[in-house]
Ligand SMILES: [Zn+2]
């Protein structure tokens with residue numbers, strides 16, 4: 202079966218502000234990783250963006266927030282945002298930089314922001330009807346590396362060193378199980394029982410157990426093979442603004458392992474390694490090594506330094522020396 206329809210692409214050229222879009226049309230989910238300059242994005246798409254994951258709030262990753270909001274005004278919606286402290290305060294202060302005296306005429310826009318703050322996830326709600334006051338919603342203890350999850354996909358994160366703490370992300374669209382309808386019709390199962398049968402097959406911890414059909418027990422593996430098939434998911438990772446340290450490297454590899462696509466910064470050429478480490482960024486070779494050791498299938502590089510001008514292909518060519526499948 203065809204993989205899920207997930208469209209993904211960089212917002213800008215590789216030497217411009219970072220940012221990644223993931224569109225999942227059938228779920229109505231339009232996800233943005235970082236909001237740098239987003240003038241190039243289609244305005245209709247900006248209106249539809251409903252989830253935003255921020256790596257950190259350096260200007261080149263956050264300056265587009267105002268433009269995003271401006272394009273969203275006039276349509277009621279809730280936009281979920283995720284990141285690391287102080288992203289809530291940064292967003293709040295941006296919003297307080299404007300005057301909101303006519304909000305009773307505005308459709309309701311709410312920014313619901315979940316930020317990692319040491320060992321807590323804190324959620325705040327900033328509602329246009331309250332002139333974007335900073336309303337505390339809840340605290341949750343952090344007990345996994347998943348910052349967002351629904352039935353279809355999850356987003357994991359790692360906290361990485363960029364002289365400040367920043368977030369790297371991995372978007373994982375889950376494998377999905379479907380029943381072979383024609384085959385299942387031959388079984389003496391009705392209505393609710395079919396749902397139970399599917400739930401039994403979906404849960405891999407049932408391996409080794411049996412399921413009763415009629416008056417006979419059948420083995421999990423046998424039933425799963427004969428009556429269902431799997432639509433494989435997709436893993437897309439986004440890493441930018443990190444220093445090449447042993448600790449960062451281990452955390453990144455653990456997060457992005459086996460990605461179908463790794464979007465990763467490659468800011469400098471190998472010869473500028475000293476500069477790279479002093480400003481906490483990666484070189485071409487370092488990016489290639491991470492991709493190789495993490496066994497990713499496709500590497501897409503971006504955030505290439507402006508010092509190479511229009512000639513930034515030299516960075517991609519250098520990555521290619523160490524990791525073939527790069528664009
Ligand atoms: Zn930065």
Ligand SMILES: [Zn+2]
Nearest residue numbers: 259261262442
């Ligand atoms: Zn940056």
